[in-house]
Amino acid sequence: MQRLRLRLIMLLVVVCTILLVSTTALAAPVLLRAGDRGEIVRVLQELLKAQGLFTVVPDGNFGPHTEEGVRCFQSRAGLKVDAVVGPATWEAFMSRPYIVCHDDTFAALAQRFGTTVEAWQGANPNVKPDSLQVGMQLKMPALPIRAPEQPSRGGGRGSSGRGRLVNWSEANRGFANRSIAQITDVDTGLTFRVRRRGGSKHADVEPVTAADTKVLRQLYPSWSWVRRAVVVDYGSGPVAASINGMPHGGSDVSGNNFPGHICLHFVGSRTHGSGRVDPDHQAMIRKAAGL
Numbered sequence: 001m002q003r004l005r006l007r008l009i010m011l012l013v014v015v016c017t018i019l020l021v022s023t024t025a026l027a028a029p030v031l032l033r034a035g036d037r038g039e040i041v042r043v044l045q046e047l048l049k050a051q052g053l054f055t056v057v058p059d060g061n062f063g064p065h066t067e068e069g070v071r072c073f074q075s076r077a078g079l080k081v082d083a084v085v086g087p088a089t090w091e092a093f094m095s096r097p098y099i100v101c102h103d104d105t106f107a108a109l110a111q112r113f114g115t116t117v118e119a120w121q122g123a124n125p126n127v128k129p130d131s132l133q134v135g136m137q138l139k140m141p142a143l144p145i146r147a148p149e150q151p152s153r154g155g156g157r158g159s160s161g162r163g164r165l166v167n168w169s170e171a172n173r174g175f176a177n178r179s180i181a182q183i184t185d186v187d188t189g190l191t192f193r194v195r196r197r198g199g200s201k202h203a204d205v206e207p208v209t210a211a212d213t214k215v216l217r218q219l220y221p222s223w224s225w226v227r228r229a230v231v232v233d234y235g236s237g238p239v240a241a242s243i244n245g246m247p248h249g250g251s252d253v254s255g256n257n258f259p260g261h262i263c264l265h266f267v268g269s270r271t272h273g274s275g276r277v278d279p280d281h282q283a284m285i286r287k288a289a290g291l
Helices: 002-027 039-050 064-076 087-095 106-113 117-123 168-174 210-219 279-288
Strands: 180-185 191-198 203-207 224-233 239-245 262-265
Touching: 039 064, 039 106, 064 087, 106 117, 191 210, 191 262, 203 210, 224 279, 239 279, 262 279
Parallel strands: none
Antiparallel strands: 180 191, 180 224, 191 203, 203 262, 224 239, 239 262
């Protein structure tokens, strides 16, 4: 009986050890280094920006600016300066308070750092959301740590239909003119690239190559103004958006077999003609966000 009891105890210890190791592995922070990209890299850039170490628009690409910022932060924190963001660097970031800036709200901070208003309120239970003041110190909530997206090597990667909701003002800043983005159709998973040529109320974009136009043609066998839910990545991770399939207006890209450009809408963007928010585009944007 005593031997059986000992075996049961040993078995229980083994099971608990396995569960502990599994939980720890799932909770382990993601390692980020130069060349990584995606939403968590954008959040890292926001953390660096909050420390005054990132002065350009966060774009989700771990490039030279991000590497320099990480090195400076690691030096300040007394960490190994290797530009690799591992557990110690994440812990140092999270241990530092966020200093409230002008126009900060819990909603704005939730969008910037990929969390929720509830998460910020939970981390700061004694702070009233409508009483934020410049210079106030806030405790950082837990951040969603996900594996970074790898650079696309071509071909479709499908879509989960879970883009992040981004206001037009933010998308307009992040998706600069003449920059390239990858668009994934929510319903089919077909992926193609576009180049932004302009647009002040929404983004005017055109296929980068003839191959991209061919993919767009699969979505629109006949060119039309019908709206489609898409997820677009212009360097800040997946963003919910909406397109139409009617070539119109001017074009800057040659050799793409596309006579004009199409419209790319985000939350709160407007049509150039009426200057109004288009409800059909907004419905597709919500669909792309999984709502």
